[in-house]
Every structure is written in structure tokens, then in C-alpha cells.
Amino acid sequence: MNLPRIASPRTLVPVLALAAGLAAAAPVQGASCVQGYAQCLVDASDLAAWWQRTAAGIDCYLDAVACLKGAYG
Amino acid sequence: MILSLALCVLPAASTADEPPRLVGEFGGRAVSGSYILVLDLAPRAIHLIDRRTLRVRTTPLARDGVRLDPYGIAAHGDGTLSVLADKGRVLSRFSATTGERIETRKLPEPSQGVTGLWNRLGVIAIRLRAGEPLVLEDGAEGFRPFSPIVSRSGANPAAQLIGNLLRCGSGTGDALPCWFLAGPPDVTLVHRDGSATHVAVPSFAPARARAASRSDPGAGFVYPVRDAFLEPGGLWILSNQEGDRTPLEDGAVRARHLAHVREGRVRRIVSLAREARAILDANPARLVILYSDRSIGTVAVR
Numbered sequence: 001m002n003l004p005r006i007a008s009p010r011t012l013v014p015v016l017a018l019a020a021g022l023a024a025a026a027p028v029q030g031a032s033c034v035q036g037y038a039q040c041l042v043d044a045s046d047l048a049a050w051w052q053r054t055a056a057g058i059d060c061y062l063d064a065v066a067c068l069k070g071a072y073g
Numbered sequence: 074m075i076l077s078l079a080l081c082v083l084p085a086a087s088t089a090d091e092p093p094r095l096v097g098e099f100g101g102r103a104v105s106g107s108y109i110l111v112l113d114l115a116p117r118a119i120h121l122i123d124r125r126t127l128r129v130r131t132t133p134l135a136r137d138g139v140r141l142d143p144y145g146i147a148a149h150g151d152g153t154l155s156v157l158a159d160k161g162r163v164l165s166r167f168s169a170t171t172g173e174r175i176e177t178r179k180l181p182e183p184s185q186g187v188t189g190l191w192n193r194l195g196v197i198a199i200r201l202r203a204g205e206p207l208v209l210e211d212g213a214e215g216f217r218p219f220s221p222i223v224s225r226s227g228a229n230p231a232a233q234l235i236g237n238l239l240r241c242g243s244g245t246g247d248a249l250p251c252w253f254l255a256g257p258p259d260v261t262l263v264h265r266d267g268s269a270t271h272v273a274v275p276s277f278a279p280a281r282a283r284a285a286s287r288s289d290p291g292a293g294f295v296y297p298v299r300d301a302f303l304e305p306g307g308l309w310i311l312s313n314q315e316g317d318r319t320p321l322e323d324g325a326v327r328a329r330h331l332a333h334v335r336e337g338r339v340r341r342i343v344s345l346a347r348e349a350r351a352i353l354d355a356n357p358a359r360l361v362i363l364y365s366d367r368s369i370g371t372v373a374v375r
Contacts, residue, residue: 032321034231034290058183061234062160065185065199069238070143071321072254072296072313 033067040064094367095120095129101145102353102363103154103189104243109353109361110169112146112156119154119169124354127361127371134167135174141165144197145241147189155194157187164196181216184209188241188249190219191265197239197251200224207239208251208263220263222251231290242301243352250301250308255294260301260308272308274298275332275339277315292319299328302352302360307335309355331360331372343372 037060044056100112109122113131121130134141142157149155153175155166161183166176186197194211203226206218227233241251241263248262250272258276261269276297285293299313310332318325328349333341347364354361360372 034234037231037234059160061201062162062183062199064234065183065238066142066160068235068291069185069240069254072235072238072291072319073240073299 033064033071036067037061037064095369096363096367098143099350099363099367100141100143100156101187102243102351103146103148104354105148105150105169110146110148110154111353111363112141112143112154114141114143117141119167119172121169122353122361122369124361127369132170132172134172137165137174137177139163139165139177144184144186145188147187147194149189149194150192155187157184157196161185161199164194185238186240190249191246195219195241197241200237201230201233203227203233207237208241219267220251220261220269221267222261222263222269225253225256228285228293229290232285232293235291235294240300242303244303245305248303250303252298252301254296254298254313255291256297257295258297260298260310262303262308272334272337274301274308274310274334275312275330275342277312277330279317283317289319289322291321294319296320296327299349300351302355304355304357306357307333307340309333309352309360311349311352328365331362333374341374343374345372 040060044053044060047053047056096111097113097115100114103110107124109124111120113120117134119132139158142161144157147155152169153166154169155164158165162180164178164180167174183199184196185199188195190210196209198207198209203224205224207222207224208220209216210219224237227236235255238254241249248264250260250262252260258274260272260274262272263269278295278297282293282295296314298310300311302309311328312330313327314320315326315329320327329345331343332339349362350365351363353363359374362372363369
């Protein structure tokens with residue numbers, strides 16, 4: 001898996017979230033996992049060091065996987 | 074550490090009034106010989122259910138400060154079992170009889186599931202790109218691809234994430250059923266040699282998903298299958314989404330039907346009075362069902 005690439009540059013993460021149509025969307029119950037993922041990525045992008053953003057970005061993704069598996073499984 | 078054991082007996086059939094709630098937070102199940110193993114995450118424990126009598130022995134699992142994941146169980150033939158922990162980063166092995174933690178392994182990459190692949194351990198990888206193997210088997214030289222099941226592409230990161238959620242159910246000596254949570258009603262039977270065959274299964278969800286909305290990418294999929302249990306007489310499927318509403322939407326109806334598929338044909342449909350969570354066991358006479366209200370009951374099938 002190549003998870004670090006989702007959180008490397010400071011600007012990439014919120015751009016990704018926006019491209020996915022996530023960050024700008026209004027929260028609704030059915031999308032809470034994905035909304036949480038988007039917000040998590042935005043928060044991760046605020047961290048100071050690249051390695052912190054990388055680690056936080058990986059955590060965001062794994063949290064989203066856990067949330068979605070719980071929700072849809 | 075002192076570990077306590079609790080014994081109880083399941084009712085022969087579920088009752089509508091006050092079913093006993095035996096499972097706190099369902100984390101997965103495996104069938105091993107004459108027992109069904111159910112992973113409980115709250116409180117963390119293993120329920121060993123005798124397949125014949127349905128007597129339950131509950132063994133608390135040792136605490137190690139790491140949260141276990143509800144990503145399934147791999148039962149080993151030596152009385153131990155493996156579960157994932159720390160959001161799929163770690164594999165923990167426990168004794169099923171004492172609850173003692175025997176081993177903790179950091180995985181080379183995070184996983185979304187663990188399963189038994191006969192005498193080996195298998196994990197379901199997390200993928201960000203299409204075309205990568207999803208089921209991996211543990212071998213002497215590390216994890217290697219097993220089966221032709223590969224990750225799918227998605228229109229955006231959220232769709233990619235949802236579209237690659239894969240589960241594997243309970244198998245036989247010949248095959249293991251695996252399916253994508255989101256997508257068409259189709260179960261892949263993975264055989265011991267790594268080959269795979271596809272089985273179309275009944276669905277109670279619409280044939281086509283709605284267009285995905287910006288506010289809910291998950292609405293762009295349908296979720297036909299919640300669980301699968303392969304037994305020598307055929308494949309039992311627990312439905313997931315029923316009707317237009319996806320499982321997270323208000324008013325959604327899910328997991329109210331069981332279907333038996335054999336030789337490509339639907340042989341039987343069983344309606345359930347309440348939402349089910351998993352098929353714990355299946356034989357020609359009855360099914361053992363875990364319901365979403367955390368109770369366990371049996372369903373006669375003939």
C-alpha cells in the first residue's frame with residue numbers, strides 16, 4: 001500500500017478532499033464516515049511537519065475504513 | 074492473570090420478547106471443529122459455542138492496551154486464534170481456551186480483515202489503487218497474493234475506499250466465500266488452490282445504485298450481502314440492504330432475509346423477524362443467527 005502519498009504536501013490533502021466532493025458537502029447521517037474522513041484530512045494538513053501529516057493522513061484513512069466497514073458491513 | 078469463565082446455554086430458538094444479549098460488540102466469527110468462535114469487543118472476549126448443544130463458554134481476552142478490530146477471526150488448528158488490532162496494523166494471537174495473548178505481530182501493511190485459509194492465515198489488504206491483490210496468505214517468506222480478487226477503481230477517493238471493502242465469510246474444506254460490500258450481488262468462492270468462481274446471489278436491494286451525491290458518496294452503491302456461510306449443501310447468504318435506502322440512511326431496512334444457493338439456483342428464502350448481523354452456523358436442519366440486537370437464535374430450515 002502507498003498510504004503516505006495521501007498526506008505528503010501540506011496542500012495536497014485538502015485538495016484531495018475537495019476533489020472528492022467531501023469537504024464542501026453538508027454533513028448528513030449517511031455520509032458521516034466520509035465526512036469524518038474529509039475533516040480528518042483537513043485537520044491533518046494543518047500539522048507542522050511532513051511526517052506528522054503523513055502519519056495523521058494514514059490514521060484518517062484507517063479510521064475511515066473502520067467506520068465504513070462498521071457501517072456497511 | 075486470573076481469568077474467569079462463564080457458562081450459559083442458549084435457548085433452542087429465539088424468542089420475540091426478551092432474547093438474551095450474549096454478544097456486546099460483534100467482531101467476527103469462525104467455525105473450528107465442533108465450536109463456533111465469536112469475537113466480542115465489548116467486553117473483549119471469545120464466546121465458544123458448542124455447535125451441537127449451543128452451550129456457550131465465554132473467555133475474556135487478555136488486555137494489552139491495544140484496541141482489537143472487528144475485522145474477523147482466523148482460527149488455527151492448535152486452539153489459538155488471530156485477530157487484527159490497532160486499525161489493522163497489528164495481528165494478535167490469543168489462546169481460545171485461556172484468553173492469554175500469545176503473540177503480537179506488526180503487519181507490513183494495514184489490513185481490513187483476517188481469515189483462515191485452511192491451514193494458513195489470510196489477510197485482506199487495504200488498497201488505494203486498482204488492480205492490486207486484496208487477499209494475501211501468510212507464508213514462510215511473508216504475505217503473498219492469494220486468489221485473483223483484486224482492488225477496483227473508483228471515481229474519487231471516497232468511492233475507491235467504499236468500493237474496496239471486502240469481507241470473507243465461513244467456508245468449507247474446499248472453498249471460502251468472499252464479497253465486496255458495495256457492488257453487484259455476487260460472491261466469489263476462493264478455492265484452496267487460489268482459483269476462484271463467481272456465484273450470483275439473490276438481492277433485496279435495487280439492481281442499480283442511485284447517482285452518488287456530493288453529500289453522500291456511499292449512496293452511489295448498493296450493498297446486497299452482509300454475510301455468507303458456505304456448507305457442503307450450498308451457500309447461505311444474509312442480505313444487507315433491502316429496498317432503496319442504503320444501510321446508513323434513515324429508515325433503511327437491512328438483513329431480513331436468508332437465501333440458500335446451490336448449483337447456481339436459489340433453493341430457499343427465509344424471512345427473519347428482525348435484523349440479523351451474521352450467520353454463525355449452518356447445517357441442513359438449522360441456522361444459528363446473530364441478530365443486530367446482539368441476541369443469538371436458531372432458524373429451522375426444513
